[in-house]
Amino acid sequence: MTGERLRIERMSVRFGGVAAVRELSLSIAPGEIRGLIGPNGAGKTTVINAITGEVPMTQGRVLLDGDVVSGLPAHVVSRRGIGRTFQHVEPFGELSVLDNVLLGVGRHAPVPLFHAAFATPLARRGEASAVREALGLLERFDLVPYRDTPAAELPFGVLKRMDLARALAARPTILLMDEPTSGMSESEADRAVAAARALAESQNVTLLVIEHNMRVMMRLAHSVTVMQNGAVIAEGAPSVIQRDPAVIEAYLGEEAADAVR
Amino acid sequence: MNVSLILQLAIAGVSVGSIYALVALAIVLPFKASGVLNFGQGEIVTLGAYAALVLTQLGLPYPLLVAGVVVLGGIGGIVIERLLIRPIVKAPEFTLVIATFAIGLLIKGIISLRFGDSPNTIDGPFGSDPLVAWGLRFNPTSLWIFACTALVTVLVIAFFRHTRLGKAMRAVSIDADAARLMGIRVEKVYRWSWAMSTAIGALAGLLVAPLIGINPEIGQLILRGLLGAVLGGFTSIPGAIVGGLTVGLIETYSGVLVGSTFKNLVPFLLLMTLLVFRPQGLFGLAEIKRV
């Protein structure tokens, strides 16, 4: 049990009569970058939603550094150190980029209501330090030119960067990323990959990344878990996975099906 | 408390519950079709009562009176839907709630201006001498109300089952986009669901007028109607009827059990409890949007 950052034991998720995830188990070591791939509808996003507590598990457990986090309310799971980014970003559209990132930052230094309402020195100091930290993140992610722009007005690629900055602001020990390079050009995706890898290494953040872009996955992940129809069909190093017949079948099947449509 | 009293109260409860049932039905119809909850429905009922007053003063015989009120109510609904609802049907829920509320207040304001606040009344079609049978007294107006409610219920259910427009309405209430793709004119469905709703609401006003008089405050009925709709599970037609009847019964019995001081509280406490613990009411679907 030691040395495991995230451990999922026989997770099952059912929606009505449909099993989106079946008895899925996996384990991720601290500092590891794990890829999660599979054809559409395999249940990858559901796995993330179940880990974060947004969606209830029908059965199974999730442990973070040995502590059970399954069954906890979503915001508590987040406070325990599990962060996530969203496939469609889920921006706070009316708020500026700075405000979006600030919402990630202030998490570990909440301001009591009374102090906030009367702008006491305590509140001001807390706010100033939060802003400093947020601005630092904006710089890291090339978002400074957009700091006052409402998120709803941003191009998708910029939003993805904001989503990442926001999630990292909350200082997670493990970050679940849902299709981080979707909507990005090849060069943007390359830059994002390099940044993610550097980040994981420098800050010892463990990553679980859902990706559709195979090239990105191969370059980024230490190991890969492959899902199909809610279950794991293969797991291992990227180079091995690429040649696994079951994996090829799963993807080819999808492509063949697409070709027929 | 003896049996005959219990039965007598049941009669009173069912007769007032019939009005609530009609109001609940009027609320559920456009909600099912277009997702809009008409918080101004109470004022439609008021409108119906005043329309009945005006038409009575013109000397119309009762059958024409009913037809007139129903038609006027329906036209009113079409006008409201076209002018006020259509521009905001895609707006956030807040806007729809407040707008329908405001429409109701608008109607009430216009009625107050035109007719003043002093109460009026019209006679029921069968006089007010009670009929006596099986040792129980029946108010003929109440019987008439119940009969009309039963008739409306049957007609509405038949409408949804057997007419093309009714089936189209059901399709739209399940999935408006899919219905549109199937060639159904969704706007027409909305218009007619509103027309039906206001026609039924106006009818309720006509029916209730001999019982409680005609004044601008009739609209308060909507609260009982809403409770009936919630009880019945918001999207169920038979549920709305049963819900309304149940509210009538609860109101009548609690008057005796709890005493007049706080008897008015019972429906609202019931509403709050329902909303918190069982918003789908007795017959609704289990997946209500809870946060």
Added chain:
Amino acid sequence: MRAEASRATLLSLIGVAALAAGGAFLGSYAVYLASLAMINVISAVGLNLLTGNSGQISLCHSSFMAIGAYASTLLTVNFGVPFWLAIPLGGAVAVAIGALLGAPASRLQGIYLALATLGFLQIVQIVIEELASVTGGVRGLIVPKPAFAGARVSEYGRYLIVLGACALAVWSARNLMRSRVGRELDAVRLSRPAAQALGVAVGRVKLTAFALSAAYAGVAGGLLAIVVGFIDPVEFGVSAALRQITFIVVGGMGSVAGSVVGAAVLSALPEALRPVKEYSDLIYTLILLGFLIFLPRGLVTLWHAGARRSRARTFAAAGEGTP
């Protein structure tokens, strides 16, 4: 930006001082109207935090004003508590009840929340009417004239009290909206999943919004009682609730400035409409409908029509250098 923030503060202080001084020269009726307008501002500010920022429909805001009014007045009448203590205590009672309502209500959305708040409004109305021996029922309650250090507080004195409370209310709301508290209010409205993923306790934030709005409403109610000298329960019914909502729709939802503008402009309306008094309720409703259809984001959007940037809302950022 620092210079701009200081200039805004200076302007606000001058404005308050001007209002304070100006009141000394206005006639009695004008002072009375101005007091009512500022009380509306306090109430609107509270409602906007709940509905505009945290996105929760409330049809019972006027009920919290009623609770504040009755609580503070009854404390004075029955226990001799002076007004300057009774009004905050009345606000505290409103907060407690607001939290009590908020606990279940914050788990509801949309029409179910609207229904719950409507039900609560009715419950409060009924309780007020039925407990007539305590509250005076439908005949209302006479409010003793406020006294301080033995002397009766004059009308101008009451005006200054209301002005001070209004300034405090607006200032505190502005501070809240520029802090994490305010950002969390908006966040739970804009994207619940993202808020949760960032550790925001959505349920607790929504409940806090209810309690906060009740605080502002409760104090406004207590002030209303001493300004008018009489509590009429009709003033806290459905029409009043809708009027409160009109303030924030017309002014601008989610914006403190919007609350101020909406409440101030619409409070002046009944006066302007005096010649056509019977129609004033109708006109109010038409204004509400008009804004809902044509300018749902309120008058403040006219200000921002040109500037598309939304400056980050943080009072610390006021001290940062511009990028």
